Amino acid sequence: MNLKRNGALLGVVAAGALTLAACGSDNNAASTDVDASASAATCEGKETLSAAGSSAQKNAMDQFVSTYIAVCQEKGKNVNVAYNPSGSGDGRTQFIANQIDFAGSDSAIKAEQAAQAAERCAGNPAWNLPLVFGPVAIAYNVDGVDNLVLNGETVAKIFNGTIKQWNDPAIAALNEGVSLPDSAITPIVRSDSSGTTDNFQKYLEAASNGAWTTGAGSDFTGGIGEGAKGSAGVAQAVASAPGSITYVEKSFADQNGLTVARIDNGSGAVELTDESAGKAIEAATFAPTGEGDLTLDLSSIFGTTQEGAYPIMLATYEIVCSAGYDADTSAAVKSFLVSAANEGQEGLAEQGYVPLPESFKARLTESINAIA
Known part of the structure; x- marks a missing residue:
């Protein structure tokens, strides 16, 4: 069944790296149609996820959340994701402090912060999952x-x-x-x-x-x-x-x-x-950071010589625990990100983002499904 939803809260892109006003995504709606029956989102786990970080992905996150809400409503579930575009550094800090379920970031978590994140994730590494790209x-x-x-x-x-x-x-x-x-x-x-x-x-x-x-x-x-x-x-x-x-x-x-x-x-x-x-994203390679983590080797995008590939891109990540969540949080994080990586990508071009190519989407979904 196709669901028609209101577009009141999508807004327009404003200052910064696609930066918008720093407010949460507690109430979300979208102007696109979504086929809920085709979604792989389970809508299981806790009802409300919390996240914060990159303002560059705020409009995309609004769309992901509104799409997810509509999918889950059709499946008889009430869900939400509260996203605060407080900046990448703040998102990483809150994630490390176990104040949010996942973080959005314009750069991968690394070095000392990665070690701190692993402590938060019960000794398991945090994964960087690139979900939003803007040229x-x-x-x-x-x-x-x-x-x-x-x-x-x-x-x-x-x-x-x-x-x-x-x-x-x-x-x-x-x-x-x-x-x-x-x-x-x-x-x-x-x-x-x-x-x-x-x-x-x-x-x-x-x-x-x-x-x-x-x-x-x-x-x-x-x-x-x-x-x-x-x-x-x-x-x-x-x-x-x-x-x-x-x-x-x-x-x-x-x-x-x-x-x-x-x-x-x-x-x-x-x-x-x-x-x-999209050609540049599709040809991107990943840093050797461990199975499941998808930290990009940015030189493979910026330095591409592939014919027809545009090389200047801004990528933003969702930073998640590879394992160590409680069962309800793990199920909800996986369900939301699967939706965001798939049906959530529809219509992103209208907001200045680049929808994920199919091959990249498949790799990303594989990592999301591997979250324990």
Whole structure:
């Protein structure tokens, strides 16, 4: 049976790495249809799960929860997941302290925190399960230039100040036949700490042939550019400033009518689409962190040379206990995540995310089912 649900609480994507207001997901609804009979979610275990963390995945989490509620209602079960988008660091801290059932995070839990999480999980490792992906656009404002092509090296040199003019020979070489203006480039960068900045700089480290030397991190390290706060801030700044360029989530580029560069990953120029972003996700490999854990080897995405694969992505994880939950919590966590990884993915593209490719979805579901 198909269930029609209200869309009042989905909202719009706002500032930050797809950042929205820091409020919980206690009451959720969605505007999509879902076939409850086709869901593998058991809807078993405790009725209400608690979670906190990444604001980048907040809109996706709203959809996952509302879909899960509808599926379980059709199966005669009342469930909920209360998600607070309080930030990745806070989510990991609360998970370690056993204050929530799982955490959302823009980066995998590791090192000392991973050891602390294992203590919380009764001596069992915590697993990083990548569930939400969002592409990062290189958006620009150059009158008359609608199909700009850049690569990792030229992007790095623009954002470290080595390339200063739009008609620089390195840019011209990638855009044969395009009339590039003899005007200054104005990089617009995030003035606040963000997972978007971190992932963008990790891309530059992986794909710039050594041109990016200042490292990664949540704060911009390039040393140049005009700062603006949040994803909405940088997108609006580029929209109003001819000659400017920024890195920003695709949804914000779309909302502000910005032109987005194609990225040459070494196998030709790639337009940012759901299909091209999905190819990069599908080809991603995982770090050797142990069976069940799906910590991504981000260089396999950022450094991809696969034809037609768009390489600049933001991935967010759900951090869970591989074992050590009580039986009711384990059943509920597994049931919710199975739903989120499958029917919950429908319609994510409308919110600026990339739905999981089938092969990746299968690998993720396998790990979810292995939670003890």
